[in-house]
Amino acid sequence: MDLATATLREALAAKNRNRTQEHLEDTRRAQERIGKLLEKLHDQNLIYQTVMFRHFVGAWVAPKEQTHEGVIIYLHGGGYCCGNLDYAKGFASVLADKYKIRVFCAAYRLAPEYPYPAALDDAMTVYDYIRRFGYQPKEIVFVGESAGGGLINALCLKLRDLKQPLPAGIISISPWTDLTMSGDSFTGKAEDDVALTQGQVQYYADIYTQGADAADPYISPLFGDVTGFPPSLIFVGSDEILLDDSVRFCEKLNAAGVPCELSVGDGLWHVYPLYGVKESKPVYDRIHEFLREILNDKI
Numbered sequence: 001m002d003l004a005t006a007t008l009r010e011a012l013a014a015k016n017r018n019r020t021q022e023h024l025e026d027t028r029r030a031q032e033r034i035g036k037l038l039e040k041l042h043d044q045n046l047i048y049q050t051v052m053f054r055h056f057v058g059a060w061v062a063p064k065e066q067t068h069e070g071v072i073i074y075l076h077g078g079g080y081c082c083g084n085l086d087y088a089k090g091f092a093s094v095l096a097d098k099y100k101i102r103v104f105c106a107a108y109r110l111a112p113e114y115p116y117p118a119a120l121d122d123a124m125t126v127y128d129y130i131r132r133f134g135y136q137p138k139e140i141v142f143v144g145e146s147a148g149g150g151l152i153n154a155l156c157l158k159l160r161d162l163k164q165p166l167p168a169g170i171i172s173i174s175p176w177t178d179l180t181m182s183g184d185s186f187t188g189k190a191e192d193d194v195a196l197t198q199g200q201v202q203y204y205a206d207i208y209t210q211g212a213d214a215a216d217p218y219i220s221p222l223f224g225d226v227t228g229f230p231p232s233l234i235f236v237g238s239d240e241i242l243l244d245d246s247v248r249f250c251e252k253l254n255a256a257g258v259p260c261e262l263s264v265g266d267g268l269w270h271v272y273p274l275y276g277v278k279e280s281k282p283v284y285d286r287i288h289e290f291l292r293e294i295l296n297d298k299i
Contacts, residue, residue, distance in 0.1 A: 005277040005279055024081055027082045028082045031084075031087040032087055035084075035087035036090065038094055039086070039090050041094075043093060045063060045065075045097045046093055047062045047063075048060065053122070055114075055118070056106060056125075058085070058126060058129075059088070059089055060104055061102070061103045061104075062096060063096050067100040068100075069139060070101055070168075070291070071130060071139060071140055071141070072095055072104070072141050072143050073103075073105075073106075073127065073167070074091065074092045074095060074144065075108065075152050075155075076088040076091065076107075076147075076148045077145040077149065077174075078110070078148075079146070079201070080208040081112065081208065083107065083110070083148075085105070085107035088105035098284060099287070099288060099291060101291070104126065104130060106123070108151075109122055111208040112207040112210070116212050117212075117218065123151055123155040124159075127140075127159065137165040137166060139295065140168060141167055141291065141294065144171075144173070144175065145173035145175075145271045146175070146242075147176050147204070147208075149172035149176060150175050150220070150221060150245075152175075153172065153221040153229075153249070154219065154224075156221075156229055157221055157225075157226070158218060166229065166230050168230055168231075168294040169231045169233075169290065170230060171287060172233070173234075173273055173283075174235070174240060174246065174270045174271045174272075175234065175246060176245055177221050178222040178223075178248070179205040180214045181198075181202065181205070183242070183244025183247075183248060185240065185242065185244040185245075185247075186241050186244070189240060189243055193239055193241045194269050195269040196240065196242065198241060201242070222249050225256075226253050227256045228258075229253060231259040232250075232258065232260040232261070233261050233286065233287065234246045235283050236263075237270060238268060239267060247262065247264075261286075263282075263283065265279055265283075
């Protein structure tokens with residue numbers, strides 16, 4: 001492990017050890033600061049346009065020098081409870097600048113103010129908007145991390161069940177696909193995880209579901225029928241309590257005949273590629289190759 005990565009890992013571990021009761025507003029503000037920082041690192045190469053919907057707000061993040069006609073729909077993480085438009089625009093800016101592709105991100109409604117199915121409904125609205133904007137499904141790629149990774153797969157389930165055309169591919173980073181927390185890693189990796197605690201994840205699940213069945217496939221896509229899904233990439237850290245959410249979901253996709261490639265970062269943590277550590281370079285290189293493959297375009 002790179003020294004800078006190891007130092008960051010220790011800092012995250014120290015913060016995690018000192019974590020007490022979860023305060024949503026503090027976490028929301030922290031995510032907003034991260035998003036603004038990422039945006040600032042890339043905004044000189046990008047153009048932003050805000051789009052207002054009835055229940056939420058979204059934004060186009062477009063490179064000044066676009067190389068092709070594809071589009072990424074990016075849905076952010078945050079346990080379905082955190083993450084505003086500033087946070088969403090942060091990683092959207094990374095994607096748009098790095099791959100010279102247009103990205104649409106959305107600040108979907110959050111729990112506890114808006115529990116399930118608000119986030120999924122808003123994700124459906126985004127997909128409808130992108131289709132009406134003129135993009136064909138074969139030109140659309142879903143990207144999401146953590147809860148956003150679960151949400152893009154839940155969205156794909158919903159679209160498939162409604163017999164709507166599916167996107168060209170899905171890229172998930174540490175996707176939260178099982179809100180019942182039934183994976184062995186939820187307890188087996190509890191001592192190794194430097195980014196998440198069991199209590200924190202359970203808290204997020206409780207306020208998102210608010211009485212709904214956490215095993216509902218539209219909440220936990222791990223329990224859905226993934227037949228007909230598009231090709232997928234999944235990236236996850238080996239030291240996550242949510243490791244099995246990725247491992248089992250990839251196994252489920254492969255068992256259904258869906259091409260899915262799983263990459264496990266040794267000694268790394270939840271959504272580690274978003275931290276820009278040295279070990280994230282192969283992740284971004286593989287994403288680049290994947291986009292070329294599924295969009296049939298040189299980017």
